Protein backbone atom coordinates (compact mmCIF):
# COMPACT_ATOMS: atom_id res chain seq x y z
CA UNK A 1 0.00 0.00 0.00
CA UNK A 2 1.14 3.54 -0.67
CA UNK A 3 2.54 6.10 1.76
CA UNK A 4 -0.94 7.63 2.15
CA UNK A 5 -2.57 4.37 3.19
CA UNK A 6 -0.38 4.00 6.27
CA UNK A 7 -0.13 5.83 9.61
CA UNK A 8 3.11 7.77 10.11
CA UNK A 9 5.26 8.65 13.11
CA UNK A 10 5.68 12.29 14.09
CA UNK A 11 9.20 12.32 12.64
CA UNK A 12 7.96 10.90 9.34
CA UNK A 13 5.28 13.60 9.16
CA UNK A 14 7.86 16.34 9.78
CA UNK A 15 9.98 14.83 6.97
CA UNK A 16 6.87 14.71 4.76
CA UNK A 17 6.17 18.40 5.46
CA UNK A 18 9.71 19.30 4.39
CA UNK A 19 9.66 17.07 1.30
CA UNK A 20 6.22 18.31 0.19
CA UNK A 21 7.40 21.91 0.35
CA UNK A 22 10.66 21.10 -1.47
CA UNK A 23 8.87 19.16 -4.23
CA UNK A 24 6.22 21.88 -4.80
CA UNK A 25 7.97 25.25 -4.32
CA UNK A 26 5.36 27.16 -6.35
CA UNK A 27 2.29 25.79 -4.53
CA UNK A 28 3.36 24.87 -1.01
CA UNK A 29 4.87 26.92 1.79
CA UNK A 30 5.50 25.68 5.36
CA UNK A 31 4.65 28.30 7.99
CA UNK A 32 5.84 27.91 11.61
CA UNK A 33 2.90 29.19 13.71
CA UNK A 34 4.26 28.28 17.16
CA UNK A 35 5.47 25.35 19.23
CA UNK A 36 4.00 22.75 21.56
CA UNK A 37 4.42 22.51 25.34
CA UNK A 38 7.45 20.24 24.77
CA UNK A 39 8.80 22.72 22.16
CA UNK A 40 7.96 20.74 19.03
CA UNK A 41 7.21 22.93 15.95
CA UNK A 42 3.62 23.55 14.78
CA UNK A 43 3.85 23.73 10.97
CA UNK A 44 0.99 24.92 8.75
CA UNK A 45 1.22 24.08 5.05
CA UNK A 46 -0.15 26.86 2.84
CA UNK A 47 -1.46 25.68 -0.53
CA UNK A 48 -1.68 28.61 -2.96
CA UNK A 49 -1.82 28.40 -6.76
CA UNK A 50 -2.09 32.12 -7.56
CA UNK A 51 -1.83 35.59 -6.04
CA UNK A 52 -5.32 36.94 -6.73
CA UNK A 53 -6.01 40.16 -4.77
CA UNK A 54 -8.13 39.65 -1.57
CA UNK A 55 -8.29 35.92 -2.18
CA UNK A 56 -10.26 33.93 0.39
CA UNK A 57 -8.90 30.99 2.37
CA UNK A 58 -9.90 27.83 4.22
CA UNK A 59 -8.30 26.19 7.27
CA UNK A 60 -8.07 22.51 8.15
CA UNK A 61 -6.53 21.29 11.40
CA UNK A 62 -5.82 17.65 12.18
CA UNK A 63 -4.66 15.80 15.26
CA UNK A 64 -6.00 18.11 17.98
CA UNK A 65 -6.70 14.82 19.78
CA UNK A 66 -3.65 12.56 19.71
CA UNK A 67 -5.33 9.12 19.48
CA UNK A 68 -7.50 10.07 16.49
CA UNK A 69 -4.87 8.89 13.97
CA UNK A 70 -7.21 8.91 10.96
CA UNK A 71 -7.34 12.69 11.42
CA UNK A 72 -3.59 13.21 10.78
CA UNK A 73 -3.85 10.72 7.90
CA UNK A 74 -6.60 12.86 6.33
CA UNK A 75 -4.50 16.04 6.35
CA UNK A 76 -1.71 14.23 4.48
CA UNK A 77 -4.30 12.70 2.14
CA UNK A 78 -5.91 16.09 1.43
CA UNK A 79 -2.58 17.77 0.57
CA UNK A 80 -1.52 14.88 -1.68
CA UNK A 81 -4.90 14.80 -3.44
CA UNK A 82 -4.93 18.59 -3.94
CA UNK A 83 -1.42 18.64 -5.43
CA UNK A 84 -2.01 15.56 -7.61
CA UNK A 85 -5.40 16.56 -9.02
CA UNK A 86 -5.09 20.34 -9.42
CA UNK A 87 -5.94 21.09 -13.09
CA UNK A 88 -7.13 17.46 -13.48
CA UNK A 89 -10.17 17.39 -11.17
CA UNK A 90 -12.55 20.29 -11.72
CA UNK A 91 -13.68 20.54 -8.08
CA UNK A 92 -10.16 20.72 -6.66
CA UNK A 93 -9.16 23.13 -9.43
CA UNK A 94 -12.11 25.44 -8.69
CA UNK A 95 -11.38 25.33 -4.94
CA UNK A 96 -7.65 26.08 -5.27
CA UNK A 97 -8.18 28.76 -7.93
CA UNK A 98 -10.51 30.58 -5.53
CA UNK A 99 -9.10 29.79 -2.07
CA UNK A 100 -5.76 29.41 -0.37
CA UNK A 101 -5.74 26.41 1.98
CA UNK A 102 -4.00 26.40 5.37
CA UNK A 103 -3.45 22.88 6.69
CA UNK A 104 -2.12 22.03 10.18
CA UNK A 105 -1.39 18.28 10.00
CA UNK A 106 -0.41 17.85 13.67
CA UNK A 107 -1.98 20.31 16.10
CA UNK A 108 -0.93 18.25 19.14
CA UNK A 109 2.55 16.81 18.35
CA UNK A 110 3.45 15.99 21.98
CA UNK A 111 0.28 13.95 22.41
CA UNK A 112 0.72 12.25 19.03
CA UNK A 113 4.30 11.22 19.86
CA UNK A 114 3.03 9.89 23.19
CA UNK A 115 0.48 7.64 21.43
CA UNK A 116 3.37 6.12 19.41
CA UNK A 117 5.72 5.61 22.36
CA UNK A 118 3.63 5.10 25.49
CA UNK A 119 -0.18 5.20 25.43
CA UNK A 120 -2.09 4.71 22.14
CA UNK A 121 -5.30 6.01 23.73
CA UNK A 122 -3.92 9.41 24.83
CA UNK A 123 -6.24 12.35 23.88
CA UNK A 124 -4.93 15.56 25.46
CA UNK A 125 -1.69 17.54 25.09
CA UNK A 126 1.20 16.81 27.50
CA UNK A 127 1.36 19.99 29.60
CA UNK A 128 2.18 19.70 33.32
CA UNK A 129 -0.23 21.41 35.70
CA UNK A 130 0.97 23.06 38.93
CA UNK A 131 -1.99 21.82 40.95
CA UNK A 132 -1.97 18.11 40.06
CA UNK A 133 0.19 15.11 39.17
CA UNK A 134 -2.04 14.49 36.18
CA UNK A 135 -0.84 15.64 32.75
CA UNK A 136 -2.56 17.21 29.77
CA UNK A 137 -5.29 19.62 28.73
CA UNK A 138 -8.06 18.78 26.26
CA UNK A 139 -7.17 21.30 23.55
CA UNK A 140 -10.76 21.15 22.29
CA UNK A 141 -12.02 22.50 25.63
CA UNK A 142 -9.29 25.19 25.89
CA UNK A 143 -10.69 27.74 23.43
CA UNK A 144 -12.57 30.85 24.60
CA UNK A 145 -16.15 29.78 23.90
CA UNK A 146 -18.22 29.47 27.09
CA UNK A 147 -14.93 28.16 28.50
CA UNK A 148 -15.11 25.44 31.17
CA UNK A 149 -18.89 25.39 31.57
CA UNK A 150 -20.97 22.18 31.37
CA UNK A 151 -19.33 19.54 29.19
CA UNK A 152 -15.79 20.34 30.30
CA UNK A 153 -14.00 19.80 33.62
CA UNK A 154 -11.63 21.87 35.75
CA UNK A 155 -10.15 18.58 37.04
CA UNK A 156 -6.65 18.01 35.47
CA UNK A 157 -7.06 14.22 35.72
CA UNK A 158 -10.10 14.14 33.40
CA UNK A 159 -10.04 13.66 29.61
CA UNK A 160 -11.98 16.93 29.17
CA UNK A 161 -9.80 19.18 31.35
CA UNK A 162 -10.31 22.76 30.13
CA UNK A 163 -6.90 24.05 31.29
CA UNK A 164 -6.04 26.87 33.72
CA UNK A 165 -7.66 29.56 31.49
CA UNK A 166 -8.75 30.00 27.85
CA UNK A 167 -5.81 29.52 25.43
CA UNK A 168 -3.62 28.50 28.38
CA UNK A 169 -1.97 25.94 26.09
CA UNK A 170 0.70 26.91 23.53
CA UNK A 171 -0.98 24.75 20.87
CA UNK A 172 -4.44 26.36 21.12
CA UNK A 173 -2.85 29.80 21.52
CA UNK A 174 -0.84 29.34 18.29
CA UNK A 175 -3.96 28.36 16.33
CA UNK A 176 -6.07 31.18 17.83
CA UNK A 177 -3.33 33.75 17.11
CA UNK A 178 -2.97 32.58 13.49
CA UNK A 179 -6.73 32.65 12.87
CA UNK A 180 -7.11 36.06 14.56
CA UNK A 181 -4.45 37.47 12.22
CA UNK A 182 -6.08 35.84 9.14
CA UNK A 183 -9.76 36.24 10.05
CA UNK A 184 -10.46 38.61 7.15
CA UNK A 185 -9.45 36.02 4.56
CA UNK A 186 -10.36 32.69 6.22
CA UNK A 187 -14.00 31.90 5.41
CA UNK A 188 -14.16 28.17 6.10
CA UNK A 189 -12.84 26.51 9.28
CA UNK A 190 -12.61 22.72 9.55
CA UNK A 191 -11.33 20.58 12.43
CA UNK A 192 -10.84 16.86 11.78
CA UNK A 193 -11.55 14.31 14.52
CA UNK A 194 -12.63 10.69 14.94
CA UNK A 195 -14.70 8.59 15.49
CA UNK A 196 -18.48 8.36 14.96
CA UNK A 197 -19.04 9.56 11.38
CA UNK A 198 -20.60 12.97 11.99
CA UNK A 199 -20.48 16.39 10.30
CA UNK A 200 -20.89 18.92 13.11
CA UNK A 201 -21.25 22.70 13.15
CA UNK A 202 -21.78 25.38 15.88
CA UNK A 203 -22.82 25.44 18.47
CA UNK A 204 -21.54 22.68 20.75
CA UNK A 205 -21.15 25.01 23.73
CA UNK A 206 -24.87 25.94 23.86
CA UNK A 207 -28.20 24.67 22.54
CA UNK A 208 -28.76 28.08 20.90
CA UNK A 209 -28.80 28.01 17.09
CA UNK A 210 -26.08 29.74 15.07
CA UNK A 211 -27.43 32.74 13.12
CA UNK A 212 -26.70 31.00 9.78
CA UNK A 213 -27.93 27.62 11.07
CA UNK A 214 -29.99 27.03 7.93
CA UNK A 215 -26.93 27.48 5.69
CA UNK A 216 -24.73 25.27 7.86
CA UNK A 217 -27.41 22.55 8.02
CA UNK A 218 -27.88 22.61 4.24
CA UNK A 219 -24.12 22.36 3.65
CA UNK A 220 -23.71 19.49 6.12
CA UNK A 221 -26.74 17.71 4.63
CA UNK A 222 -25.37 18.00 1.07
CA UNK A 223 -21.99 16.72 2.26
CA UNK A 224 -23.58 13.74 4.05
CA UNK A 225 -25.68 13.02 0.94
CA UNK A 226 -22.54 13.05 -1.23
CA UNK A 227 -20.89 10.50 1.08
CA UNK A 228 -23.99 8.30 0.93
CA UNK A 229 -24.25 8.57 -2.84
CA UNK A 230 -20.61 7.92 -3.68
CA UNK A 231 -19.50 5.69 -0.82
CA UNK A 232 -22.75 4.20 0.48
CA UNK A 233 -21.86 5.25 4.02
CA UNK A 234 -23.93 7.10 6.62
CA UNK A 235 -22.77 10.24 8.41
CA UNK A 236 -25.00 12.05 10.88
CA UNK A 237 -25.01 15.84 10.77
CA UNK A 238 -26.20 18.80 12.83
CA UNK A 239 -25.15 21.23 15.54
CA UNK A 240 -22.69 19.71 17.99
CA UNK A 241 -24.81 20.26 21.08
CA UNK A 242 -27.78 18.39 19.58
CA UNK A 243 -25.93 15.78 17.53
CA UNK A 244 -23.09 14.65 19.80
CA UNK A 245 -23.04 16.39 23.23
CA UNK A 246 -23.06 19.79 24.94
CA UNK A 247 -19.40 20.80 25.24
CA UNK A 248 -17.71 24.22 25.62
CA UNK A 249 -14.31 25.53 24.61
CA UNK A 250 -14.16 23.95 21.16
CA UNK A 251 -12.16 25.37 18.27
CA UNK A 252 -15.09 25.38 15.81
CA UNK A 253 -17.34 27.43 18.14
CA UNK A 254 -14.49 29.84 18.83
CA UNK A 255 -13.66 30.23 15.12
CA UNK A 256 -17.36 30.82 14.42
CA UNK A 257 -17.56 33.57 17.04
CA UNK A 258 -14.37 35.11 15.60
CA UNK A 259 -16.38 35.62 12.40
CA UNK A 260 -15.56 32.50 10.37
CA UNK A 261 -19.21 31.77 9.58
CA UNK A 262 -18.63 28.41 7.86
CA UNK A 263 -17.14 26.38 10.69
CA UNK A 264 -17.28 22.56 11.00
CA UNK A 265 -15.92 19.62 12.96
CA UNK A 266 -15.83 16.29 11.12
CA UNK A 267 -15.85 13.04 13.08
CA UNK A 268 -14.45 10.46 10.65
CA UNK A 269 -14.78 6.65 10.58
CA UNK A 270 -15.84 4.43 12.08
CA UNK A 271 -18.97 3.90 14.20
CA UNK A 272 -17.18 2.01 16.98
CA UNK A 273 -16.07 -1.35 15.60
CA UNK A 274 -12.40 -0.26 15.63
CA UNK A 275 -12.95 3.26 16.99
CA UNK A 276 -9.68 5.19 17.30
CA UNK A 277 -7.79 2.05 16.18
CA UNK A 278 -9.09 2.23 12.60
CA UNK A 279 -6.95 -0.24 10.61
CA UNK A 280 -4.73 1.16 7.79
CA UNK A 281 -6.79 -0.83 5.26
CA UNK A 282 -9.69 1.59 5.92
CA UNK A 283 -7.63 4.82 5.60
CA UNK A 284 -8.40 5.35 1.92
CA UNK A 285 -12.17 4.84 2.36
CA UNK A 286 -12.32 7.09 5.41
CA UNK A 287 -10.24 9.83 3.73
CA UNK A 288 -12.21 9.69 0.46
CA UNK A 289 -15.45 10.09 2.41
CA UNK A 290 -14.05 13.12 4.25
CA UNK A 291 -12.63 14.52 1.01
CA UNK A 292 -15.95 14.54 -0.82
CA UNK A 293 -17.53 16.25 2.19
CA UNK A 294 -14.82 18.96 2.28
CA UNK A 295 -15.14 19.55 -1.47
CA UNK A 296 -18.94 19.78 -1.27
CA UNK A 297 -18.84 22.41 1.47
CA UNK A 298 -15.88 24.34 0.02
CA UNK A 299 -17.68 24.69 -3.35
CA UNK A 300 -20.79 26.00 -1.59
CA UNK A 301 -18.71 28.50 0.42
CA UNK A 302 -17.22 29.77 -2.87
CA UNK A 303 -20.75 30.07 -4.33
CA UNK A 304 -22.00 32.07 -1.33
CA UNK A 305 -19.15 34.56 -1.12
Ligand SMILES: Nc1ncc(C[C@H](C[SeH])C(=O)O)cc1Cl
Nearest residue numbers: 140193204240247248250253265
Ligand atom coordinates in the same frame (compact mmCIF):
# COMPACT_ATOMS: atom_id res chain seq x y z
N1 LIG B 1 -16.98 22.51 19.78
C1 LIG B 1 -16.88 21.15 19.70
N2 LIG B 1 -17.00 20.53 18.52
C2 LIG B 1 -16.89 19.18 18.43
C3 LIG B 1 -16.67 18.39 19.55
C4 LIG B 1 -16.56 16.90 19.43
C5 LIG B 1 -15.14 16.40 19.65
C6 LIG B 1 -15.10 14.94 19.27
SE1 LIG B 1 -13.54 13.98 19.78
C7 LIG B 1 -14.71 16.57 21.12
O1 LIG B 1 -15.28 15.96 22.00
O2 LIG B 1 -13.77 17.37 21.34
C8 LIG B 1 -16.52 19.01 20.79
C9 LIG B 1 -16.62 20.40 20.87
CL1 LIG B 1 -16.44 21.21 22.39
Ligand SMILES: [Zn+2]
Nearest residue numbers: 011012014015
Ligand atom coordinates in the same frame (compact mmCIF):
# COMPACT_ATOMS: atom_id res chain seq x y z
ZN1 LIG C 1 14.89 12.60 11.02
Ligand SMILES: [Zn+2]
Nearest residue numbers: 065068193194
Ligand atom coordinates in the same frame (compact mmCIF):
# COMPACT_ATOMS: atom_id res chain seq x y z
ZN1 LIG D 1 -11.49 14.59 18.81
Ligand SMILES: [Zn+2]
Nearest residue numbers: 193194195267
Ligand atom coordinates in the same frame (compact mmCIF):
# COMPACT_ATOMS: atom_id res chain seq x y z
ZN1 LIG E 1 -14.05 12.09 18.61
